[in-house]
Amino acid sequence: MKSYITTPIYYVNGSPHIGHAFTSVMADILKRNRQALGCDVMLSTGVDEHGQKNQEAAAELGMGYQEFLDMRGKEFRSVFDLVGISYDYFVRTSREGHKQAVAGMEQTIFDKDLIVKKNYTGTYCKGCEEFKKESDLTEDGQCPLHPTMQVEQTEETNYFLKMEPFRERLLQHIADNPDFVQPEAFRNELKQMLAEPLEDLCISRPKSRVTLGVDLPFDPDFVTYVWFDALTNYLTNIDWPEDGYQSWWAECEHLIGKDILKPHGVYWPIMLMAAGLPLPKKLSVHSHWVGAGGVKMSKSIGNVVDPIEVVEKLGVDALRWYLARHMRADSDSQISVELITQTYNSELGNKIGNLLSRVAKFSNKNFGGKVPAPGPLSAEDEALRKSVVEAASGFSRWIDLQDIPARTQAIVTLAEEMNEYIDKQAPWTLFKSEDTRERCQTVIYVTLDCLRVIMEALQQVIPGSADKALAMLNAPAAPRPWTPVLDRLEGNGDLGEIESLFPRVQ
Numbered sequence: 001m002k003s004y005i006t007t008p009i010y011y012v013n014g015s016p017h018i019g020h021a022f023t024s025v026m027a028d029i030l031k032r033n034r035q036a037l038g039c040d041v042m043l044s045t046g047v048d049e050h051g052q053k054n055q056e057a058a059a060e061l062g063m064g065y066q067e068f069l070d071m072r073g074k075e076f077r078s079v080f081d082l083v084g085i086s087y088d089y090f091v092r093t094s095r096e097g098h099k100q101a102v103a104g105m106e107q108t109i110f111d112k113d114l115i116v117k118k119n120y121t122g123t124y125c126k127g128c129e130e131f132k133k134e135s136d137l138t139e140d141g142q143c144p145l146h147p148t149m150q151v152e153q154t155e156e157t158n159y160f161l162k163m164e165p166f167r168e169r170l171l172q173h174i175a176d177n178p179d180f181v182q183p184e185a186f187r188n189e190l191k192q193m194l195a196e197p198l199e200d201l202c203i204s205r206p207k208s209r210v211t212l213g214v215d216l217p218f219d220p221d222f223v224t225y226v227w228f229d230a231l232t233n234y235l236t237n238i239d240w241p242e243d244g245y246q247s248w249w250a251e252c253e254h255l256i257g258k259d260i261l262k263p264h265g266v267y268w269p270i271m272l273m274a275a276g277l278p279l280p281k282k283l284s285v286h287s288h289w290v291g292a293g294g295v296k297m298s299k300s301i302g303n304v305v306d307p308i309e310v311v312e313k314l315g316v317d318a319l320r321w322y323l324a325r326h327m328r329a330d331s332d333s334q335i336s337v338e339l340i341t342q343t344y345n346s347e348l349g350n351k352i353g354n355l356l357s358r359v360a361k362f363s364n365k366n367f368g369g370k371v372p373a374p375g376p377l378s379a380e381d382e383a384l385r386k387s388v389v390e391a392a393s394g395f396s397r398w399i400d401l402q403d404i405p406a407r408t409q410a411i412v413t414l415a416e417e418m419n420e421y422i423d424k425q426a427p428w429t430l431f432k433s434e435d436t437r438e439r440c441q442t443v444i445y446v447t448l449d450c451l452r453v454i455m456e457a458l459q460q461v462i463p464g465s466a467d468k469a470l471a472m473l474n475a476p477a478a479p480r481p482w483t484p485v486l487d488r489l490e491g492n493g494d495l496g497e498i499e500s501l502f503p504r505v506q
């Protein structure tokens with residue numbers, strides 16, 4: 001089975017921030033989950049290199065476009081590498097093949113008489129790079145997404161895609177495919193957007209204003225609207241229109257933030273319908289990150305969380321873990337370096353890492369660097385092992401974006417249970433007497449083997465640390481497709497080198 005996961009392609013007018021890192025880390029977790037299930041997975045992420053905002057950002061830095069785009073492309077790529085995104089394809093919309101395909105799609109739609117040229121006067125938001133209706137604006141007449149940017153009155157001749165002929169069909173598609181937009185709150189929001197007749201979508205920008213873009217194939221005085229160009233990446237990444245893209249496209253899932261629901265939920269499906277192409281399988285929508293206390297992140301407040309800084313201070317898995325565990329499905333989630341540090345110390349450090357290093361060191365010291373062979377299992381051992389299989393099996397099933405926090409929470413709850421188990425069994429006391437030595441071996445074996453199962457599950461979330469832990473346990477390679485199987489740690493097998501997995505950070 002195939003799975004094609006996409007992140008949005010990010011505007012390069014600014015440096016990569018936590019929001020970019022977040023969506024791409026979630027996409028990476030989904031990829032690792034589906035690979036563990038035995039799927040053939042393709043993950044694309046990358047950058048949107050066109051449009052007025054990028055053009056102006058290059059000008060502000062006094063750089064030529066190509067030089068600017070190369071610099072930013074490298075910057076984004078290096079952040080995604082830093083946070084461990086195992087992307088298969090890094091999108092750059094300046095690629096020649098992409099541009100040709102965008103023009104091809106426009107020509108197809110134009111030939112069906114679905115694109116019209118007309119004069120338009122309206123309010124334009126440069127941030128969104130689109131015309132706004134009165135009802136889209138705030139009380140003081142600004143774009144709600146870009147309140148500091150000042151909308152402009154613009155009069156222009158442009159090309160427009162007819163949207164209204166497709167509205168009913170799109171609503172029907174949403175009704176027929178309840179999984180098309182997840183979670184439900186955003187499906188309802190999309191239905192709301194489609195409740196009223198749709199205005200034509202402006203799909204061009206005159207070259208007098210914007211040059212950084214794809215030329216319209218039927219009028220060289222215009223470039224393509226940046227969203228039309230960008231959205232098409234989801235097809236061009238899999239070589240559309242060349243044959244072979246179909247099996248990937250049929251399994252395509254877009255991960256998006258709630259701020260870009262309209263382009264992905266309205267524009268894109270209608271573009272596809274207009275071009276005679278099937279819709280993607282799913283839109284998985286997430287909310288945003290705000291600072292501690294629910295305050296919006298801003299440089300002036302000084303509460304901006306920089307992914308590079310977090311990785312340097314706490315390591316990549318502290319960041320990945322926090323994003324996975326504390327994302328909320330349909331409301332904004334809070335983040336700060338302090339919150340990440342706390343979670344790292346309390347969950348990864350105290351509950352999981354300490355348990356592993358405590359028991360592994362004990363075993364190393366008292367059983368000659370080996371995992372002891374177990375004796376007969378007690379009811380308590382069996383109960384713990386059952387809990388481990390239950391919690392870990394959340395990672396041997398398909399994970400959707402909104403499932404990630406609960407599946408990781410189950411591992412934390414399990415780690416608490418394991419700590420209680422080891423405190424109650426007290427293997428260090430059992431070891432002291434010859435009579436209870438075998439029981440001690442069993443407790444140690446059960447704990448280490450359960451930790452192995454947990455770490456195999458966590459390979460999907462914090463792969464670097466999980467791999468390190470599995471190397472300490474000298475565990476055999478995890479089976480594919482993966483399921484939580486007990487007793488794969490060899491009794492009397494050698495342990496690897498023991499190190500601190502999540503060293504405490506103040």
Ligand SMILES: [Zn+2]
Nearest residue numbers: 125127128143
């Ligand atoms: Zn805007």
